[in-house]
Amino acid sequence: MDTVLTHLTTVLTTKFEVPADLITPRSTLADLELDSLAAVELYVTLQEHWNVPLDDSEATPDRTVGEISRTITTLLPQREQPAAGDESG
DSSP, X not given: OOHHXXXXXXXXXXXXXXXXXXXXXXXXXXXXXXXXXXXXXXXXXXXXXXXXXXXXXXXXXXXXXXXXXXHHHHHSOXXXXXXXXXXXX
């Protein structure tokens, strides 16, 4: 599991008390029983942690954990993203 997805899972389990066994990349916010206010709060929490500009209008019940994770990953500076096949030396 990548760093963003791991942190997202941690936030969902600790701050929003979502059972860990319910969280998969395909789980929607509705599946996790997050109402619209909780979804916006999740986005704000993630923005603050990762220092990325998330659009909280996208915090809809049909958004999946995987989609949120991918969105954050694409917004991170290159240095924080794992580089596929990147070998230094």
